[in-house]
Amino acid sequence: MAKIRHDDRGSLLAPLKALGFFTRAPVTETLAPRPASLNYRGFHVNDWSQCIGCGTCQRICDNAAITMVTIPSLPQDPARGIRNQRPAIDYGRCCWCGLCVDICPSGSIALTREYIHICRESELDSYFVLPDPNGIHGQPFPAGWAKSEVSELIDPARQPMKELPAPTRIQGFDEIVQGYEPQQAIDEAARCVQCGLCHEACPTHMHAPEYIRAIWRGDAEEAVRQIYRTNPFAHVCGRVCTHRCEQACSIGNRGEPLAIRWLKRHAMDSVPDERVRELVTQDSVAAPSGRRVAIVGSGPAGLTAAFDLARHGHAVTVYEALARPGGMPRYGIPAYRLPDDRLDADIAVIEAQGVEIRCNTPIGAELTMETLRQQYDAVVLAIGLQLGRSTRIPGSGHRDVHTAVELLRRIREGEALAPPKRVVIIGGGNVAMDIARSLARLQMRRHGAIDITVCALEDFDHFPADPTELKEAREEGVRVLASRGPKEIVIDADGGLGGLKTLGVTSVFDEQGRFAPRYNHEDEQLHEAAWVVEAIGQISDISILGDSLSERLEWDRGRLRVDENGRTAEPWLWSAGDMVRGPDVVHAVADGHRVAASIHQALQQHTEAGS
Amino acid sequence: MRPENYQARAHPPSHEYELNFGPNHPGIEGNYALRVRLHGDRVVAARAEGGYLHRGFEKLMEGRLWIQNIALVPRICVPDPSPMEVCYALSVEALCGIEVPPRAQWIRVMQLEMSRIAAHLFTFGGHAATTGLYTNMFWGVADRDRVLDRFEELTGGRVYSIFNLPGGVRRDLPDGFLERLSGLLDYLESRLEDYDELFFRNRVFVRRARGVGVMSQQQALEWGVTGPNLRATGLAFDVRRDDPYLVYDQLDFDIVTEEAGDALARNLVRRGELRQSIRILRQVIERLPAIDGPVRAPIPNPLAWRVPAGETYTRIESSKGELAYYVVSTGGEKPYRVHVRGPSSMHAVQVLERLVVGSRLEDIAQIMFSLDACPPEVDR
Numbered sequence: 001m002a003k004i005r006h007d008d009r010g011s012l013l014a015p016l017k018a019l020g021f022f023t024r025a026p027v028t029e030t031l032a033p034r035p036a037s038l039n040y041r042g043f044h045v046n047d048w049s050q051c052i053g054c055g056t057c058q059r060i061c062d063n064a065a066i067t068m069v070t071i072p073s074l075p076q077d078p079a080r081g082i083r084n085q086r087p088a089i090d091y092g093r094c095c096w097c098g099l100c101v102d103i104c105p106s107g108s109i110a111l112t113r114e115y116i117h118i119c120r121e122s123e124l125d126s127y128f129v130l131p132d133p134n135g136i137h138g139q140p141f142p143a144g145w146a147k148s149e150v151s152e153l154i155d156p157a158r159q160p161m162k163e164l165p166a167p168t169r170i171q172g173f174d175e176i177v178q179g180y181e182p183q184q185a186i187d188e189a190a191r192c193v194q195c196g197l198c199h200e201a202c203p204t205h206m207h208a209p210e211y212i213r214a215i216w217r218g219d220a221e222e223a224v225r226q227i228y229r230t231n232p233f234a235h236v237c238g239r240v241c242t243h244r245c246e247q248a249c250s251i252g253n254r255g256e257p258l259a260i261r262w263l264k265r266h267a268m269d270s271v272p273d274e275r276v277r278e279l280v281t282q283d284s285v286a287a288p289s290g291r292r293v294a295i296v297g298s299g300p301a302g303l304t305a306a307f308d309l310a311r312h313g314h315a316v317t318v319y320e321a322l323a324r325p326g327g328m329p330r331y332g333i334p335a336y337r338l339p340d341d342r343l344d345a346d347i348a349v350i351e352a353q354g355v356e357i358r359c360n361t362p363i364g365a366e367l368t369m370e371t372l373r374q375q376y377d378a379v380v381l382a383i384g385l386q387l388g389r390s391t392r393i394p395g396s397g398h399r400d401v402h403t404a405v406e407l408l409r410r411i412r413e414g415e416a417l418a419p420p421k422r423v424v425i426i427g428g429g430n431v432a433m434d435i436a437r438s439l440a441r442l443q444m445r446r447h448g449a450i451d452i453t454v455c456a457l458e459d460f461d462h463f464p465a466d467p468t469e470l471k472e473a474r475e476e477g478v479r480v481l482a483s484r485g486p487k488e489i490v491i492d493a494d495g496g497l498g499g500l501k502t503l504g505v506t507s508v509f510d511e512q513g514r515f516a517p518r519y520n521h522e523d524e525q526l527h528e529a530a531w532v533v534e535a536i537g538q539i540s541d542i543s544i545l546g547d548s549l550s551e552r553l554e555w556d557r558g559r560l561r562v563d564e565n566g567r568t569a570e571p572w573l574w575s576a577g578d579m580v581r582g583p584d585v586v587h588a589v590a591d592g593h594r595v596a597a598s599i600h601q602a603l604q605q606h607t608e609a610g611s
Numbered sequence: 612m613r614p615e616n617y618q619a620r621a622h623p624p625s626h627e628y629e630l631n632f633g634p635n636h637p638g639i640e641g642n643y644a645l646r647v648r649l650h651g652d653r654v655v656a657a658r659a660e661g662g663y664l665h666r667g668f669e670k671l672m673e674g675r676l677w678i679q680n681i682a683l684v685p686r687i688c689v690p691d692p693s694p695m696e697v698c699y700a701l702s703v704e705a706l707c708g709i710e711v712p713p714r715a716q717w718i719r720v721m722q723l724e725m726s727r728i729a730a731h732l733f734t735f736g737g738h739a740a741t742t743g744l745y746t747n748m749f750w751g752v753a754d755r756d757r758v759l760d761r762f763e764e765l766t767g768g769r770v771y772s773i774f775n776l777p778g779g780v781r782r783d784l785p786d787g788f789l790e791r792l793s794g795l796l797d798y799l800e801s802r803l804e805d806y807d808e809l810f811f812r813n814r815v816f817v818r819r820a821r822g823v824g825v826m827s828q829q830q831a832l833e834w835g836v837t838g839p840n841l842r843a844t845g846l847a848f849d850v851r852r853d854d855p856y857l858v859y860d861q862l863d864f865d866i867v868t869e870e871a872g873d874a875l876a877r878n879l880v881r882r883g884e885l886r887q888s889i890r891i892l893r894q895v896i897e898r899l900p901a902i903d904g905p906v907r908a909p910i911p912n913p914l915a916w917r918v919p920a921g922e923t924y925t926r927i928e929s930s931k932g933e934l935a936y937y938v939v940s941t942g943g944e945k946p947y948r949v950h951v952r953g954p955s956s957m958h959a960v961q962v963l964e965r966l967v968v969g970s971r972l973e974d975i976a977q978i979m980f981s982l983d984a985c986p987p988e989v990d991r
Contacts (some may be wrong), residue, residue: 027802028753037760038785041767058726059914062679097682103913111767145767151781153678153913179624190915216915268728332694351643 036113039098040144043114044089044131044457048074050108053083054195054210054250057109057330059155065093066100069130078200081248088130094183098145103153105193105250110146149374153593159188161262166475170444173335176263176355176472177239182218185266188259189216191251201248204590206237208245217378221279223267232307232350233300233589235342236329238265241586242466269591273345273443277352278497284353286313288292291603294319294376296363296544300585301577302382303350304592305345312600316357317376321326321362327384328578329585330432331409334438344364363544370546373572377606378599380569381545381575382592383559385538385583391426395489396534401498404435404535411438420530421447424500426486427535428456433469435533436478450477453527455484455502457517461509485519499528565598566591623653624678627655632975633823634663639984641689643959645967645975652972654932659960664990677703678776680946683769690733693726694929696775699949701856702925703777703935706918707910709924714899715779715906717858721792722774723857723927724888728799729758730930731881731888732981737877737909739810740977742819747810753940754802761792779907789896795898796889803886811882820875822964824978827872834959834965839884839933840982843869843876850928864891874974874981881983884930917942924952931955931983959984 036042053074058066066087087100087109101109109131130230134140156467162178163169169176174592181190189212196581198208211226213445214595227234241261249257250598261376268276291314324330326343351357363369372379388403390396404427411417420437440450454473458464467475476481483505490498502525510516539558542550554561558581566574576595577588628861642663648656668687672680684699685692695760697719704711711719736751759769764785766772774781810816828844841848847866851859867883869876910916920942926935932954939948963982967975 028749037764039765039767039782040763041773056914060676060679062675063680095682095771095773096768097768097771097783099678099913100684148782150783153910153911155909187911190911193914195913213915447929 006046009062022603030573031370035142036115038144038450040115041098042114042141042144043112044087044093044100045112045133045143046086046131047110047133048086049083049133049294050106052087052106052108052197052250052253053085054081054105054193054197055083055085055087056103056105056193056195058251059194060099060103061094062097062099063093065090065095072349078197079244079248079450081197081201081250081252082280085198086130086132087130088128090128092128098151098211098421099153101145101147102151103193104147105154106253107147112141113144113192114141120600127559134300139243154193154251155191156251158191158256158259159184161259162370164425166472166477169336170441170476171449172445173441175239175339176264176336179269180259180262180266183262184268185270186218189213189263191546192216193250195250197248197250198245198258200330202230202590203232203244203584203587204230204593206245206264206321206516208264212258212260212263215263215322220267221275223264224271224279224347226237227264227267228349230593231586231589232280233329233346234264234268234276234349235346236300236338237261237589238268239338239342240333242570242584244586257397257471268342273348276345277349281352284311286311288315289313289603291315291378293378293380293599293603294372295382296369296372296381297327297382297384297577298325298347298357298359298384299384299577299588300329301384301588301592302327302380303347303355303596304609305380305596306355306357306587306592307350307353308596309592310350311356312596314377314600314603316355318357319361319367319372320357320359322409325357325359325361328386328583329377330540331412332405332434334408334434335412336437336441339433340517350595353555357575358511367547368546369573377572378597378605379573380566380599382577382579382595383544383590384578384588385540386540387539388534389410389539391486391534391536393486395491395497396532398489398491398497398532400530401489401532401534404431404533405538406437407533408438411442412510417442418446419443420449420476421449421533422499422529422531423453423533424527424529425452425454425533425535426500427461427537428454428458428480428482429464429537430466430469431538432456432535433478435535437473437476439533440476440478442472452478454478454480455486455500455527456480456482457485457505458481459505473556484525485517486520487524490526497530499526500532501526538578538583564594567598618768624650626650627892631696632973634660643989645963645979647967647972647975650742650971654967654970654972654975657964657967658973659964659985661960661990661991664987666991668991669949669951674945676944677916677918677946678910680949681773681776682773685773686987687955687991688792688929688931688934688955689770690931690985691726691730692771692933693775694723694923694927695951696772697723697857698927698934698936699832699928699938700777701927702773702923702938703918705923705925706921706938706940707777708919709778709908709910711779711908712905712987713858714783714902714904715908717895717899717902718784718906719775720857720862721892721899722762722772722780724895725758725792726889727756727888727930728885728892729762730884730983732758734881734897734930734980735806735878738820738874738977739816739981741980742816744810747806749864750802750806750891757795757798761788761795764788764791776907776910778910778917779990781907783906789899792892793896796892798890800935806882808910811879813819817875819974820977820981821871821873823874823970823974824981825873826962826966827870829967831872834962836932836962836984837954837957838930839880840877840932840962841868842867842873843880844872848980849932850926854926856925856927862891862894874943874977875981877981881930887917915944917944918946926952931959931985931988935990951988953988953991954983955984955986955988956991958982959986959989 068085076084211223214222243261246257485501487501503519576591634642644660684695732751732755736748739747766774918940922939935952937950
């Protein structure tokens with residue numbers, strides 16, 4: 001590089017060189033207005049139809065410029081993870097960094113190529129604006145800095161779960177899911193943006209953001225505390241919950257939702273059972289109230305109510321007809337999904353609160369509901385749905401036609417069930433998958449081969465079973481047929497069961513959305529089998545109530561009618577769980593809490609009125 | 612009668628007076644003040660008075676998530692923001708052990724050199740204005756704007772690019788960006804001769820700047836001077852070459868030095884560095900297309916990101932000298948401590964206070980500009 005010569009005075013005419021500038025465009029010319037660059041980070045635009053109101057933009061904003069504002073006219077749908085809130089931006093604070101755009105889980109927010117916002121005198125507060133699909137001026141500007149894969153700040157992929165491979169798991173009833181390694185759990189928990197949509201979607205409103213955060217911090221005990229704030233069936237829900245939370249998870253909008261259920265499982269598994277009991281019992285300080293509550297049924301609803309009521313100081317006795325407590329999780333869910341010892345651990349925590357569980361004590365002839373009414377201040381009916389429905393097609397009364405819940409219970413009771421080489425199952429829900437996969441294991445053990453056909457009314461686009469269940473069942477060799485309706489059960493000349501005839505389904509619901517399957521009668525198939533298992537739904541065995549009580553109670557198409565707190569027409573009787581809400585474990589837990597709160601309130605009012 | 616413990620107040624000599632130079636003065640970059648003691652128009656003593664732009668960045672950074680500070684740091688030095696981002700990102704990467712993809716490293720070098728050009732154009736302009744040469748200031752600002760156009764295209768922001776995250780950069784290059792950058796360099800090169808004519812060979816400037824604000828190499832080293840100011844005393848020290856970061860060790864460039872150590876020499880070093888930056892950018896334009904791969908290494912969810920415990924001192928060469936971040940993490944979601952070792956705080960305080968002594972009142976402004984001290988960065 002040439003050094004400059006300052007001492008060279010140059011020609012006397014040198015200043016005339018400046019005249020040359022007359023022929024050149026000025027350096028500082030006024031530029032014609034041009035649009036901003038394609039990536040420009042100008043004012044915000046927000047697609048309200050995409051925005052889910054999760055508020056992640058608010059949390060990442062480094063200047064606290066974003067406030068979530070409730071827009072009452074917008075839809076609010078907690079189950080789908082949609083809140084009717086939208087971000088409003090204080091442009092006195094915004095620094096246009098665009099981190100809100102890069103982290104937005106739904107990808108709805110973007111920055112525009114809008115250079116200027118003019119604040120008119122009449123709207124001096126217009127620094128605070130609510131961007132909608134038209135930007136902030138009501139006139140759309142093209143999007144500038146928008147979501148891109150490169151600048152994405154959210155990790156869309158979930159940590160893989162270690163599971164037994166199909167050939168191994170089909171050999172027995174060992175639990176399939178092996179659980180996260182500690183680091184995996186931390187990495188999975190780190191994906192959470194703490195939006196809380198899961199908390200709103202969960203029927204029992206579990207504090208998922210809090211326990212996920214605790215797991216991320218490596219504090220499993222705090223996670224357990226957070227889990228027990230709302231759910232005493234912690235191990236059960238960590239394994240078999242229908243995880244509404246994950247359907248609502250904001251990360252699921254553009255990636256895989258957080259494995260919230262597996263994280264709960266991890267937290268519960270990483271704290272020893274005795275320590276869990278200690279943690280949960282620590283803050284239970286209520287003095288005995290002198291009130292007594294009977295609970296009929298020891299499933300999730302009954303025991304959750306028992307847990308709450310015992311912690312309020314009431315003396316709780318749970319009556320269970322079967323040999324062991326737990327209800328459907330014990331007798332309806334196969335062990336490969338929920339091992340007994342985990343359920344036992346949950347129940348041990350509930351018992352540690354002072355709940356007395358009396359097994360092998362059915363209500364009916366010897367111990368009547370009337371006796372309970374006389375002996376207790378309140379009674380909860382939480383008997384669940386323990387009888388399988390029948391299709392009532394021709395031949396369904398045959399001895400080799402079974403209901404799924406009955407078979408599942410017999411398997412779980414340890415009976416040496418001997419399924420034949422060929423089995424057909426009617427139904428496409430999770431119970432159908434449970435019995436198909438359980439029988440497949442037994443067939444494997446007995447015959448060394450699996451031949452199970454599941455016939456579901458619905459097509460695969462509207463399949464009722466959990467997609468994971470469907471996938472795993474197929475991996476294990478279960479044949480799943482969609483859009484097949486049962487026509488009749490074929491009985492051989494010698495009285496043995498020959499198989500099931502099905503028809504192709506053209507539609508499941510009618511124009512009004514009512515259940516009214518229509519069949520194509522030319523599309524008939526025979527599925528040969530020695531057993532047919534019906535898995536089309538369950539009902540309650542209400543015979544235990546007795547005629548007089550049944551008459552006094554109100555019924556709604558076979559289902560006991562209760563108010564929003566679970567109270568029946570009888571002032572001393574509440575009901576909770578599957579028998580009033582339909583089958584779902586986490587709904588049963590939520591219902592247990594609701595009923596317990598209502599009973600506690602009633603008992604307290606009673607005490608105050610009496611004293 | 613006076614009490615025994617009476618002591619007469621020591622008054623300054625009556626021929627001296629004190630003058631507040633700034634904080635609002637056209638010859639001062641930003642809000643910054645000197646309290647100067649003058650004898651006639653000769654400076655006898657000076658005291659730097661900063662703090663007008665103190666926003667408490669270092670403390671603010673302790674209260675923010677690691678990623679949020681990316682939006683904060685460019686504001687520490689407005690005319691040359693890219694080194695702030697890159698240096699902070701490098702510090703966090705050092706603590707986390709993140710390997711930055713090569714393509715991102717090249718893009719970072721490109722930003723740093725673009726920013727250096729923009730900053731130097733600004734400084735020439737400012738210096739020229741302190742000697743009454745306003746055309747040069749208009750030119751400098753106008754040409755800097757053309758660099759900012761490219762920043763706008765690349766990063767979405769003209770001044771605060773907020774483009775470097777720990778792990779890399781936020782976007783890849785827009786289509787055709789390097790051609791347009793090349794066009795910009797062609798334009799700038801065509802302007803260099805004009806700048807020489809109008810400024811560097813301008814006798815007004817040369818005679819005003821020569822011999823003003825002289826420091827020796829030894830003084831410079833004692834006072835913590837770095838960057839072009841140090842190189843103007845003849846010492847060829849440049850972090851880019853002596854402690855290479857990013858891909859500077861793969862680039863061909865000269866360290867520009869001058870011997871005189873005065874205001875003129877410092878400007879001539881910057882004049883040379885502008886050319887060197889163009890040279891580096893030409894190499895980037897040539898080699899970057901061949902470097903494939905991602906522009907970002909994966910980082911955890913920024914809302915749940917703990918940086919491993921540790922401390923790091925990471926330095927780079929900004930247009931004003933050695934810029935470094937001393938970052939301490941205790942393994943938390945936010946930095947435990949961030950200290951910015953900005954070059955301007957040395958240049959604008961201990962160096963300026965000494966250099967103006969003995970100079971004339973009208974030279975204070977150009978001494979400050981020749982040191983290229985940036986008040987927002989002094990105060991932080």
